[in-house]
Amino acid sequence: MSGARISALATLRGQIERIETAEVVHQRDRVALGHREVDSALKGGLARAVIHEVFCEGRQGAAATGFVMGLAGRVSARRPLLWVRQDFSELETGALSMSGLVELGLDPRRVVMVRAADVESALRSSADALACDALGAVVLELWGETRQFDLVASRKLTLAAQSSGVTGLMLRMAAQPLPSTAETRWMLRAAHSPPGAMWGAWGAPRFDAELLRNRHGPCGRWIMEWKCNECQFSEPSAHPQPVAAAPAHRPDPAVFAEHRRAG
Secondary structure (H helix, E strand, O other): OOHHHHHHHHHHHHHHHHHHHHHHHHOOOEEOOOOHHHHHHOOOOEEOOOEEEEEEOHHHHHHHHHHHHHHHHHHOOOOOEEEEEEOOHHHHHOOOOHHHHHHOOOOHHHEEEEEEOOHHHHHHHHHHHHOOOOOOEEEEEEEOOOOOOOHHHHHHHHHHHHHHOOEEEEEEEOOOOOOOOOOEEEEEEEOOOOOOOOOOOOOOOEEEEEEEEEOOOOOEEEEEEEEOOOOEEEOOOOOOOOOOOOOOOOOOHHHHHHHHHHO
16 A cells, blocks of 8 residues: 555544544533423534534525524624625625624624635635634525535534534525535524514514434424523413513502492
């Protein structure tokens, strides 16, 4: 066997060993999302230091973006979040709204935006960012089908995430899933929000989330509601309308009515 082949074989063995070692180290490093059934399927929550994929149709981009931002908020643990997207993404889906992040309960001051000229630049920037352990999470947003993101590119991102402990979130709009090293794969659709209060414009954000791939548990489909105040997901609210408590300085209406009838 030639020296080049021996060197290549040693490199592959080293990569496999790093993947297996990283899986053992990080297999219990999970963060609960807040939705009981989803956390159960994920064996306690979303795994850190790996890659997760979120797919959606083009018209569902806003919902998928909100869902990914919620995931990033849970796994980043108040550390900076780097969001990498292509230059033309704003023409397709619009710019990310910082006021929208505030409404979701997230801090826009922790979000760093990177606009890449092409897919190669976006992949390279994401791999470099995933290797930086000062970050909490890295979001890579890609629009449409792209031949540059293949199994080799996916493995490179996974190795970078496992070596640093940083979580990678792939947001794939208007694209079909392909073989990858992702820990989980989701398909996202918007769900009807519950009716808000009379003085509110809308209810809590809701997502129709289908878990298509789960390396360590079952798959499924759930309605996940985002709680802006708690910054976590939950089961859909059974009673979305708030119930007003009786004022403490006024008599109970039922007792007051009984007194009137007795009088």
